[in-house]
Amino acid sequence: MMGRTRIRGLMSARFALVAVAVFVVAGPCATGLGAQAPRNGEAASSVPTVERQPYDTRAFMAPLALTEAERNGRRLVAQRCANCHGANPRQPGPLLGKPVVEGRGEAFIRDKVKKGSTLMPGFEHTLQPAQIDEIISFLRTYTPPPRSAPAAQE
Numbered sequence: 001m002m003g004r005t006r007i008r009g010l011m012s013a014r015f016a017l018v019a020v021a022v023f024v025v026a027g028p029c030a031t032g033l034g035a036q037a038p039r040n041g042e043a044a045s046s047v048p049t050v051e052r053q054p055y056d057t058r059a060f061m062a063p064l065a066l067t068e069a070e071r072n073g074r075r076l077v078a079q080r081c082a083n084c085h086g087a088n089p090r091q092p093g094p095l096l097g098k099p100v101v102e103g104r105g106e107a108f109i110r111d112k113v114k115k116g117s118t119l120m121p122g123f124e125h126t127l128q129p130a131q132i133d134e135i136i137s138f139l140r141t142y143t144p145p146p147r148s149a150p151a152a153q154e
């Protein structure tokens with residue numbers, strides 16, 4: 001009688017040991033699944049988050065206030081000038097717009113755009129005088145926002 005009880009006790013002790021071993025091995029795997037590190041630039045979660053951006057529909061739908069010449073000038077500035085004169089602190093050119101045209105005068109701007117400088121290409125051979133006029137007419141309509149804070153190193 002005594003012998004049987006001892007054996008049963010031993011077996012349940014062994015079972016408990018196996019259960020602990022299984023938990024020790026499987027535990028980290030189970031908990032690790034949720035917190036998988038991002039791979040190949042993919043986020044661990046595949047559930048997209050929705051960000052709401054309220055905007056003013058009336059302002060969005062309002063007809064453009066620019067004339068055709070000013071619109072052409074805006075396109076030219078975006079294509080030829082914004083790369084250096086955008087509001088990005090890493091771009092070398094000063095902000096362009098109404099303050100520069102009024103401060104420097106049209107003749108100076110026209111000359112600068114034609115001749116450029118050591119830091120700026122001249123557009124004498126790639127922009128027609130009428131296009132430079134369109135650029136200036138657009139710049140007169142535009143007041144640039146203050147430059148953004150220095151960008152973090154990438």
Ligand code: HEC
Nearest residue numbers: 080081084092093094100109112113117119120121123135
């Ligand atoms: C490759 C870069 C680059 C491009 C493209 C560029 N600029 Fe510039 N621009 C500069 C730099 C740098 C300066 C400041 C140094 C200088 O005055 O030469 C400058 C200066 C100017 C100035 C003088 C501003 C002032 O207050 O002295 C004007 C006006 C100007 N750019 C207009 C333009 C226009 C208009 C275009 C497009 C047709 C243009 N730039 C394209 C780099 C550029």
